[in-house]
Amino acid sequence: MFGDWGHGICLLLAALYLVVREKKFSSQKLGDIMEMAFGGRYIIMMMALFSIYTGLIYNEFFSVPFELFGSSAYECRDPSCRDASTTGLIKVRDTYPFGVDPKWHGTRSELPFLNSLKMKMSILLGVSQMNLGIIMSYYNAKYFKNNINIWYQFVPQMIFLNSLFGYLSLLIVVKWCSGSQADLYHLVIYMFLSPTDDLGENQLFVGQKFLQLVLLLLALVAVPWMLVPKPFLLKKQHKERHQGQSYSLLYSTDDPSESQSQSVPCDHDEFDFSEVFVHQLIHTIEFVLGAVSNTASYLRLWALSLAHSELSSVFYDKVLLLAWGYNNTIVLIIGIFVFICATVGVLLLMETLSAFLHALRLHWVEFQNKFYEGDGYKFLPFSFTLLTDEDEL
Template sequence: MFEMVFGGRYILLLMGVFSIFTGMMYNDMFSRALPFFQSGWRFNVPEDYDGKTVIVADPTGYIYPFGIDYAWHGTENALLFTNSYKMKMSVILGVIHMSFGICMVYYNAKFFRKPIDILAGFIPQMLLMQSLFGYLVVMIIYKWSINWYETDAAGNAIRNSPPSLLNTMIYMFLSPGSIKESEKLYSGQAFVQGFLVLVAFVCIPWMLFMKPYYLKHEHTKARGLGYHQPSESHVRISTDSSHTTEEAGGAVVAENTGEHKEEEFEFSEELIHQVIHTIDFSLSCISNTASYLRLWALSLAHAQLSEVLWSMTLELAWEFTGGIGVFMTVVMFTLWFSLTIFILCGMEGLSAFLHALRLHWVEFNNKFYQATGYPFQPFSFALILSEKDT
């Protein structure tokens, strides 16, 4: 077991680094919020509100520069605020991750010298992703940057209430080119959304038909010039250890057996394959983006569990004073520390690792990984040093 952990030490290191980053971004460290910067809220004296004594916070005009303001910690509506924030952050991280996966299509096409994969794959896929969900990310960030409750000198509201981005995305397809006044985010929004929907619909036949007809044209052109393409079934992968790195050029050696047989080009098979690929990519843009919401759910579950551990141990111990208080603090700290390590860092860390692994394999790798090359060989210093010695 520990050998497996040692093999994944770099993954664990990155998990720790990003855990620190998200902890600072959500300002939640062992269920405690730390006052890194000046708060944007000022709490007033308690006042009566509908028969209840409440403490109301007024804005100070200061904008918290990074993460969530620590003043939200412990408030009654903190969960309502952090829910929206974490959900949108999950979508932003997901779109960035998937866009990076689409960029790998370009480098694959460049490495294998297949320009058609750039023209019929990378470009329309990137346009489809960014015209829909890239636009959603832009709207999220723009909505964050607007003070929706700003008033004029007379105290009247300058803007309407903030629009629902979910409704905006739905009506973007149901009624393209038009926008309700209550859902308006910026001027010219109707034209921009109509244009983006048009771009998204153009990308679908672009991905569907361009590559099969290009391959058919190239095959017809090659047959007219008298070229023959050896069948893949008559190519043998050499496993002879006598081929050194210098002789093989650092790659796997392919040896032709001498039998040449022209592989018949089937346009219908290429078209069916491209139809499946186009439908899969178009639908996965929606399902994969929704799958990243698991980051939101994991964060909420982790935060609530951390708060329960704190309130049931140390917070309970600090209700005592004197010698009993010291004894209870030592005992409860030991209990809190043990549960935090084994449950939060151990079990919850393993759960987060499995979800992250799933997101990499399904949502990220399916954008570019085809598994049609030679077997993967992991990076190893020992292998490099042994080849150097030989």
């Protein structure tokens, strides 16, 4: 979202200043804004490092491209012309080794190309992070020895997510590697609307139609897999407990430090099957709909990255270069001053805050809802009036 290695370097220098002077600043009384920035100095430093990395991928330094990793793979179609936006480009060398080729900057196809690149990168990053969240739910269930959640929550969730959006990610990578002109929008939409139709020009590899049918079937099976078995297994477990039968514990909210495979005596707690089933129904609907909405939510990475790039380009072209073209020292000084103020105020402060808040939202909602439950134990404050005689002794 903040892909510009020039802005990243500025942010890194500011963060390093706060880190180097932290002993001095920690003993001083700072203002509200400065205190927040000082408290998050290490987060800002990491944000700056990742901004430099993504900026090198986008090949933008205050919106200006550089040939840092060798010469561009493209040249003007007409050797006597310097404006690639009017004559077009032809490939004369090997592909640019890292990041976006600098020749894309300023061409008529720059915006469609960057739109496609950043949108697909957003989907790949989003699906990867959501998969990580589901994998963390497996380790939660494994830690609490909760086999029901492993087999009837983790497994169908992995199948459902990757049958649809994991497959979409695979198509993106295959299209990049093969250079195919397949329309992925059409391909994914008609995978649901007309799964048996011939793929035609949108076929990327052999056996793709059969694979789509299998994945669609797996996604349909995963939904009742998540919904039905768990409430009945919990009911069966409660029934065995109520009858005083000993059994190996499948699901427990007890202290995880205690042994989970011991025999459990009878328990007369009531089991409301309808409440458990409704809870599981809500959880299933939330995951199925969330798989679509959460993936779409990661497109904010593309939108904010594009906004940052376009704002940076506007400030450079319409302020700095415009002032430079007047050949007047006073106008140039004013232009540089306005450019610096706009860069610091809008791009380094407002855009940094915007990118941070959106990244925080993606971690909090799209990522953590895959594994975080927030159940814990009810807080009971200490009270002398609640002490029994045995506790007092």
